[in-house]
Amino acid sequence: xxxxxxxxxxxxxxxxxxxxxxxxxxxxxxxxxxxxxxxxxxxxxxxxxxxxxxxxxxxxxxxxxxxxxxxxxxxxxxxxxxxxxxxxxxxxxxxxxxxxxxxxxxxxxxxxxxxxxxxxxxxxxxxxxxxxxxxxxxxxxxxxxxxxxxxxxxxxxxxxxxxxxxxxxxxxxxxxxxxxxxxxxxxxxxxxxxxxxxxxxxxxxxxxxxxxxxxxxxxxxxxxxxxxxxxxxxxxxxxxxxxxxxxxxxxxxxxxxxxxxxxxxxxxxxx
Amino acid sequence: xxxxxxxxxxxxxxxxxxxxxxxxxxxxxxxxxxxxxxxxxxxxxxxxxxxxxxxxxxxxxxxxxxxxxxxxxxxxxxxxxxxxxxxxxxxxxxxxxxxxxxxxxxxxxxxxxxxxxxxxxxxxxxxxxxxxxxxxxxxxxxxxxxxxxxxxxxxxxxxxxxxxxxxxxxxxxxxxxxxxxxxxxxxxxxxxxxxxxxxxxxxxxxxxxxxxxxxxxxxxxxxxxxxxxxxxxxxxxxxxxxxxxxxxxxxxxxxxxxxxxxxxxxxxxxxxxxxxxxxxxxxxxxxxxxxxxxxxxxxxx
Numbered sequence: 157x158x159x160x161x162x163x164x165x166x167x168x169x170x171x172x173x174x175x176x177x178x179x180x181x182x183x184x185x186x187x188x189x190x191x192x193x194x195x196x197x198x199x200x201x202x203x204x205x206x207x208x209x210x211x212x213x214x215x216x217x218x219x220x221x222x223x224x225x226x227x228x229x230x231x232x233x234x235x236x237x238x239x240x241x242x243x244x245x246x247x248x249x250x251x252x253x254x255x256x257x258x259x260x261x262x263x264x265x266x267x268x269x270x271x272x273x274x275x276x277x278x279x280x281x282x283x284x285x286x287x288x289x290x291x292x293x294x295x296x297x298x299x300x301x302x303x304x305x306x307x308x309x310x311x312x313x314x315x316x317x318x319x320x321x322x323x324x325x326x327x328x329x330x331x332x333x334x335x336x337x338x339x340x341x342x343x344x345x346x347x348x349x350x351x352x353x354x355x356x357x358x359x360x361x362x363x364x365x366x367x368x369x370x371x372x373x374x375x376x377x378x379x380x381x382x383x384x385x386x387x388x389x390x391x392x393x394x395x396x397x398x399x400x401x402x403x404x405x406x407x408x409x410x411x412x413x414x415x416x417x418x419x420x421x422x423x424x425x426x427x
Numbered sequence: 428x429x430x431x432x433x434x435x436x437x438x439x440x441x442x443x444x445x446x447x448x449x450x451x452x453x454x455x456x457x458x459x460x461x462x463x464x465x466x467x468x469x470x471x472x473x474x475x476x477x478x479x480x481x482x483x484x485x486x487x488x489x490x491x492x493x494x495x496x497x498x499x500x501x502x503x504x505x506x507x508x509x510x511x512x513x514x515x516x517x518x519x520x521x522x523x524x525x526x527x528x529x530x531x532x533x534x535x536x537x538x539x540x541x542x543x544x545x546x547x548x549x550x551x552x553x554x555x556x557x558x559x560x561x562x563x564x565x566x567x568x569x570x571x572x573x574x575x576x577x578x579x580x581x582x583x584x585x586x587x588x589x590x591x592x593x594x595x596x597x598x599x600x601x602x603x604x605x606x607x608x609x610x611x612x613x614x615x616x617x618x619x620x621x622x623x624x625x626x627x628x629x630x631x632x633x634x635x636x637x638x639x640x641x642x643x644x645x646x647x648x649x650x651x652x653x654x655x656x657x658x659x660x661x662x663x664x665x666x667x668x669x670x671x672x673x674x675x676x677x678x679x680x681x682x683x684x685x686x687x688x689x690x691x692x693x694x695x696x697x698x699x700x701x702x703x704x705x706x707x708x709x710x711x712x713x714x715x716x717x718x719x720x721x722x723x724x725x726x727x728x
Contacts, residue, residue, distance in 0.1 A: 168697055206695065211643055211671070214488045216695060254697070391486050391493060391694035396451035398471075398497045399486035407479055408500065 167257070169193070173249040174227045176242075181313035183278070184234065184243055187227040193255050194224040199286035200385055200417040203228065203255030204393040207245060213238045218390050218412070220282035220362075221256065223320075228253075231316075233278045257393050259417045261286055261360060261383055263293070269301050269356035272382075273326075274371045276308045276343055276363025282385050284320055286360065291324035302327065304350070308343025308367065312336040344370045354379035359420060361385070369425035382420035386411050428711055429718045432466070432685050434663045435586025435611030437548045439466035439521055439686065442719060443676070443704040446667045446690030447472050447525040447551065447590075448497065450700075463520055465700055469688060470507075470515060472525040472553045475533045477503035481558060482634035487623050492642025492669065493691060494621050496558040496635035499527060504540045512544060521548035523588065527556060531578050542584045550585050551665075552576065555592030555617035557639045566592040566617070569604035576608035586611035588665060593645070594620050598652045599659040606660045614665040614688070615656055616649045641691040643669040650678050657683025657724055671699060673706020680707075683724040 174187040193203060204216045217238040222231035234243050245251065261282070264271050271290055273283045283305065290303055303326040309315045310333045318328040329346045330338030339345045343363075351357050352374075359382025361371040368384050375382055388400040388411040395413035402411055403424040409415060430441045444467040451471065462468070480500030487494050502510060504526075515522055524547050528534035534552065541547050552575060554566035565571045572589060580587050589605035591598060593616040602613050618639025623632045631637070649668025657664055666684030669691065670676050676687040692699035707719075716722060 211491050211695070214491060214493055214642060214695070389484055389486055389488070391495075391691075392449075392697075394451070394697065396449060397486065397495065397694055398448075398451075398480060398500050399495060401480060401483055401485060401500070403483070408483075 168252070168254050170250050170252050173245050173247055173251055175247055176245045179231075180316050182233055183316050184232050185222065186230045186232065186242060186245065188230070188251055188253060190228045190253055193228045193253065194226070197221045197224045197228065197256035198260035199289050200261035200282050201256040201258050202393075202416060203230070203253050204257060204390070205230070205242070206252040207238070207241045213241070215389075215391055216254070216393065217242070218257075218393055220385065220416070221285055222281050223285050223288065231278070231281045231284070254393060258412055259415055261385070261417050264290075264298065264301065264358040265381070267356060268298065268358045270304065270351045270353070270358070271298070271301055272304045272306065272350050272357065272359050274306045274343060274359065274361040274363070274367075276367040277310070277314060279361075279363030279367070279385070280307060280316060282362055283360070287321055287324040287326055294325060305329070306331075306343050306346040306349060308332070308346075308363070309337070310334070342370070343367055344374070347374050350374075352378040352380060358382055361420065365425045368423070372420055372423070372425065375420055383417050384420045384423050385416050386418060386423060387416065428708065430708065430711070432663070432719060434549060434588065434665070434685065437521060437586045439548075441466040441704055442680070442686040443700055443707070444469050444523060444665070444686060444688045445693060445700055446688040447553065449690040449693045459518060461701060462518055464704060465520060466686065467521040467523050467548060468515060468518065469523040469525060469551060470511065471501055472499050472527045472556065473501050473504050473507045473537070474499055474527050474529070475504055475537055477501065477506055484632060484634055487632045487638070489621075489623060489640065489642075490644060492640055492644035493694075494623060494633060494638035494640055495618070496633045496638035498558050498635065499556060504537055508540060508544045512546070516546040522546065523549045523551050525551040525553050525590070527553040528575075531575055534575055534579050535582060538579050538583045542582070547585050549588055549611070550579065550583055551588045551590050551614055552579060553590050553617075555590055557592065557594065557618060557620045557637070558635055564592050564594070566590070566601055567595050569600050572601050573604040573608040576605050576610045580609040588612040588614055590614035590617055592617050593648065593652060599656050602656040602660050606662050610662060612663040612665060612685070613656065613660070614667065615653050615684075616645075616668050619645055619648070641669065643671055643675075645669050646675060646678075650682050653679050653684050654682040654726070670703060671695070673703045673710060676703045676707060677710055677722065680719070680722045681724070681726050683726070685723055
């Protein structure tokens with residue numbers, strides 16, 4: 157592990173893969189020995205990965221940091237050529253990483269009594285680290301607020317064991333499209349678990365756009381505040397190319413620099 | 428070793444710059460001491476009025492390249508001069524400012540604004556953005572190219588460089604038109620018009636439907652265009668088109684380019700412009716070349 161000497165960017169490094177494992181039929185976890193990133197990264201931020209030299213695939217790939225303890229962890233699903241190559245990486249392989257990048261989640265406002273994370277599929281990725289921080293602050297800054305995770309997946313194999321979230325003191329509720337685990341249906345079936353008090357409930361969401369739109373609609377109806385972690389195809393991830401812009405109520409914003417975390421009510425999901 | 432180059436009255440300490448639209452947020456992520464090593468910086472194209480850009484998705488990965496259809500999102504000339512130019516000037520290396528007018532008059536107004544702002548080394552006229560929904564680009568018409576370059580040249584206090592489109596039958600004709608109108612240099616090439624279709628949706632992937640292809644995929648075509656243009660014109664060429672490493676840049680220099688711009692590579696390897704510069708120097712040392720001019724246009728066959 158070494159940061160590139162006199163790197164042009166302050167944030168680029170070549171690191172070693174510490175481990176790479178399949179956690180369940182659908183999802184993998186990659187651990188990178190990247191202390192400089194592990195020390196700096198905040199929940200909601202991401203890293204931008206290049207797995208090998210050469211230009212296939214052409215872009216780097218952005219991933220939320222799943223956990224940052226000894227290693228920087230990435231939770232991912234194999235969906236295309238980039239993640240396929242990633243799934244074949246092994247301990248000791250070099251990996252070129254930019255990060256940490258982007259805006260983090262903000263801490264729930266004072267007076268929050270219920271923190272609700274709503275995740276769909278691989279959208280669970282930024283929430284374990286968030287729950288690590290919330291768990292650490294629960295007795296103090298959070299004054300014992302409830303931590304709730306609502307998770308929606310397609311079927312049993314798409315549901316990652318929720319052990320770590322439970323260890324962090326989260327109440328975990330799961331919905332699957334086919335009902336093979338938890339409630340049958342979309343994650344919105346679980347919204348009745350939310351206390352929905354405008355002064356004491358705070359939402360975080362990450363997942364497919366239609367799911368986040370449903371969270372936004374629910375929040376709007378009940379006057380709740382929250383944040384959404386968004387995703388878009390990225391090239392540079394440094395705010396230079398303006399390729400990852402999404403529509404917001406304040407015009408186009410880059411997911412890489414203005415986000416990935418936005419005010420829940422600022423994002424326009426139906427583009 | 429002399430690696431300095433000149434375009435009109437502007438001198439650059441080395442021939443490496445960045446392509447417009449590929450380099451930003453300098454202060455946030457870069458080590459400025461390193462950025463200072465580049466021959467020049469070329470920020471993203473500025474238009475007279477602010478533009479919000481095209482609807483997403485704006486980019487898509489392709490074999491050895493990418494399409495973009497950003498749509499020249501920028502704060503407009505006044506916004507740029509107020510909010511971005513001061514920090515860019517502070518870096519202390521030459522600035523090549525890329526401007527795009529929707530009419531001849533807008534090009535003139537932009538030129539006047541940057542004349543007044545000062546601290547610029549050259550103006551690059553973007554005559555060739557493929558993502559603005561225009562039926563014909565200025566750089567697809569030798570007469571229009573001549574007209575715009577002449578109008579800007581008449582009032583600009585800086586050297587004027589015309590950035591040309593590869594989407595033409597014969598780029599040398601357009602380059603010649605720019606030269607005859609008094610351009611101090613030409614930039615070759617902007618992106619190639621292109622599209623990718625999602626067959627499941629039977630829809631173009633990009634929000635703008637079409638985009639511009641860049642990256643290594645276009646490099647051999649760009650090298651050929653620089654080679655062809657260099658034979659026909661005497662003014663210097665800034666070459667761009669898929670330069671990922673020093674060897675790519677050297678191809679363009681040997682083909683006849685005076686400067687090279689690293690573009691899409693910035694998105695993959697943020698160190699690319701510096702790697703290119705170091706690699707050119709290493710090549711010169713290895714081949715005992717004392718002056719970069721010995722490389723420029725040195726093709727042996």
